[in-house]
Amino acid sequence: MAGPSQNTHFSSSGAAAETSIGPNHPLQEILAVLHCGRRFLVCSHVRPDGDALGSMLACGMMLEQMGKQADLVSPDSIPMLYRRLPGAARIRTAPVPQEFSAEPYDAVILLECDGLERSGLRGLENLFLINLDHHVSGRPYANLNWIDHGAPSVGEMVYRLAMAAGARLTAEMATCLYTTVLTDTGGFSYGSVRASTFELARELVQAGADPIRIAQEVCYSTPISKMLLLGAALNTLHREGRVAWLWVTHQDMVRTCAAEEDCEGIVNFAVGVAGIEAAVFLRELPDGSVRMSLRSKGKTSVAAVAEQLGGGGHQNASGCTVPGPLSRALQDVRERLRYALATVPESS
Numbered sequence: 001m002a003g004p005s006q007n008t009h010f011s012s013s014g015a016a017a018e019t020s021i022g023p024n025h026p027l028q029e030i031l032a033v034l035h036c037g038r039r040f041l042v043c044s045h046v047r048p049d050g051d052a053l054g055s056m057l058a059c060g061m062m063l064e065q066m067g068k069q070a071d072l073v074s075p076d077s078i079p080m081l082y083r084r085l086p087g088a089a090r091i092r093t094a095p096v097p098q099e100f101s102a103e104p105y106d107a108v109i110l111l112e113c114d115g116l117e118r119s120g121l122r123g124l125e126n127l128f129l130i131n132l133d134h135h136v137s138g139r140p141y142a143n144l145n146w147i148d149h150g151a152p153s154v155g156e157m158v159y160r161l162a163m164a165a166g167a168r169l170t171a172e173m174a175t176c177l178y179t180t181v182l183t184d185t186g187g188f189s190y191g192s193v194r195a196s197t198f199e200l201a202r203e204l205v206q207a208g209a210d211p212i213r214i215a216q217e218v219c220y221s222t223p224i225s226k227m228l229l230l231g232a233a234l235n236t237l238h239r240e241g242r243v244a245w246l247w248v249t250h251q252d253m254v255r256t257c258a259a260e261e262d263c264e265g266i267v268n269f270a271v272g273v274a275g276i277e278a279a280v281f282l283r284e285l286p287d288g289s290v291r292m293s294l295r296s297k298g299k300t301s302v303a304a305v306a307e308q309l310g311g312g313g314h315q316n317a318s319g320c321t322v323p324g325p326l327s328r329a330l331q332d333v334r335e336r337l338r339y340a341l342a343t344v345p346e347s348s
């Protein structure tokens with residue numbers, strides 16, 4: 001196994017990167033480590049989304065095809081709408097072991113974590129770390145780093161890795177990967193979408209991913225608690241110029257019996273308003289701090305705003321957690337969004 005001093009960083013954007021996988025490409029180095037090892041830990045970030053879970057599952061399937069042992073671990077439970085992903089029951093969720101350093105892993109594969117803390121797992125520091133990320137906030141903290149800011153989902157990177165490994169694209173794997181693309185591009189509508197995104201989608205559908213069934217499960221299986229919470233949030237919807245915002249209090253969460261996962265996607269109702277370029281959804285947490293989800297359209301970036309507030313993400317989708325109270329957090333983020341928009345010309 002390669003020593004932990006090895007440190008490779010690669011960053012690219014645009015489709016050109018896909019055609020130039022030379023011997024020094026981090027993908028090849030990652031592949032070499034996977035070939036040598038026997039047992040791997042595969043994890044992603046806290047509050048896993050469609051990309052995190054679909055990528056973990058596809059990565060596990062690839063490793064199994066390679067004859068390796070893969071342990072899939074998430075510190076948080078799997079949101080309802082992803083529990084029917086092929087192999088989802090394989091992911092170990094809480095309670096997870098607090099200490100991984102004693103486990104005989106040849107490497108840890110971290111999917112879209114911009115640091116070890118994002119994994120929500122402890123004791124990984126001394127293991128050999130492989131970092132696959134596509135976030136703007138992605139940085140080379142691991143032993144091997146493959147960061148592709150142009151990839152619409154980290155699932156696409158797992159796909160490229162699996163193809164390079166000679167893995168067979170099974171219907172199950174294709175279903176997991178299609179879910180990563182569908183969810184991380186907001187249904188093929190974010191700025192990260194390019195022609196190759198549809199080529200990948202086509203390939204995944206040909207391999208057995210059912211786009212209609214996946215859309216049904218991801219987009220049309222809303223629990224009633226989420227609809228009630230959405231109602232509460234929509235009651236607070238406001239706009240000022242090109243910025244819109246909405247929020248829920250902790251009391252709203254309790255009253256509607258909503259789970260954390262029910263907040264996902266609510267921000268899209270604000271950014272979806274005509275004439276709006278940037279939007280934020282705020283949620284008051286039980287301890288009074290505030291979780292924010294930011295979205296924007298086109299060239300307007302909300303990545304920097306989230307980073308200023310200690311979070312991170314993409315140009316069109318980012319998030320952060322800030323101290324309360326809600327009213328002050330809202331005022332602060334509105335000012336930052338107004339400032340971010342001041343540099344972007346109004347779209348026609």
Ligand SMILES: [Mn+2]
Pocket residue numbers: 051052112134152153154184
């Ligand atoms: Mn992602």
